[in-house]
Amino acid sequence: DAKTTQPNSMESNEEEPVHLPCNHSTISGTDYIHWYRQLPSQGPEYVIHGLTSNVNNRMASLAIAEDRKSSTLILHRATLRDAAVYYCILRPSLTTGNQFYFGTGTSLTVIP
Amino acid sequence: KAGVTQTPRYLIKTRGQQVTLSCSPISGHRSVSWYQQTPGQGLQFLFEYFSETQRNKGNFPGRFSGRQFSNSRSEMNVSTLELGDSALYLCASSLGGQGYTEAFFGQGTRLTVV
Numbered sequence: 001d002a003k004t005t006q007p008n009s010m011e012s013n014e015e016e017p018v019h020l021p022c023n024h025s026t027i028s029g030t031d032y033i034h035w036y037r038q039l040p041s042q043g044p045e046y047v048i049h050g051l052t053s054n055v056n057n058r059m060a061s062l063a064i065a066e067d068r069k070s071s072t073l074i075l076h077r078a079t080l081r082d083a084a085v086y087y088c089i090l091r092p093s094l095t096t097g098n099q100f101y102f103g104t105g106t107s108l109t110v111i112p
Numbered sequence: 113k114a115g116v117t118q119t120p121r122y123l124i125k126t127r128g129q130q131v132t133l134s135c136s137p138i139s140g141h142r143s144v145s146w147y148q149q150t151p152g153q154g155l156q157f158l159f160e161y162f163s164e165t166q167r168n169k170g171n172f173p174g175r176f177s178g179r180q181f182s183n184s185r186s187e188m189n190v191s192t193l194e195l196g197d198s199a200l201y202l203c204a205s206s207l208g209g210q211g212y213t214e215a216f217f218g219q220g221t222r223l224t225v226v
Contacts, residue, residue: 002215010121024188030211032211032212033210036215041219042219042220043201043202043204043217043218043219044204044215044217045217045219046214046215046216049212049214053210073225075205087155091211091212091213092209092211093210093212094210094211096167096168097145097160097162097167097168098143098145098160098162098168098206098208098213098215099145099157099160099168099170100145100147100157100204100215101157102154102155103154104145104154105154107121
């Protein structure tokens with residue numbers, strides 16, 4: 001599976017927007033970009049995914065670069081509850097299974 | 113609807129023993145995947161079961177095994193426990209196997225080997 005690169009850690013002030021970057025320069029044309037987050041002492045939870053176009057849901061927005069070699073997860077107003085490790089994962093469109101290969105992710109600290 | 117349920121939540125075992133962990137997926141989900149999470153190695157894929165068959169396997173020794181029952185519930189077994197097997201074990205359930213499929217994770221079983 002193609003590799004992703006994320007900063008180890010980021011900080012944000014509460015109620016401000018947060019932009020979490022992810023580089024995936026070896027992405028193939030059929031790879032989906034997924035984002036998951038893991039709150040302390042919990043299993044990962046789905047945040048958002050996209051293929052080519054930007055995506056919005058109630059949790060976040062996903063901005064995908066035109067060449068698809070990078071993407072940005074946008075939390076519009078960070079809350080203390082958003083403090084978590086955020087993982088950017090690539091998934092082939094045609095896959096024979098549900099294995100997810102997690103990198104090291106970005107640990108987000110939200111400052112009150 | 114009910115989420116993914118893992119039991120037990122916490123477990124302490126002695127080196128050399130074996131352990132069985134259980135995972136009940138979301139109703140209707142036929143795919144169950146298992147992961148090991150340690151501070152040093154992060155989240156690593158163990159194996160995936162779909163319709164009672166192992167479909168994919170990660171790079172773990174044969175001491176790690178699993179199975180899936182006809183109701184999609186899955187168990188993971190680790191034999192001859194080593195200290196390094198201490199970890200958070202997570203399972204995830206999914207509907208299918210396409211690239212857009214999302215996975216729903218349980219809260220995990222924290223295994224401590226002493």
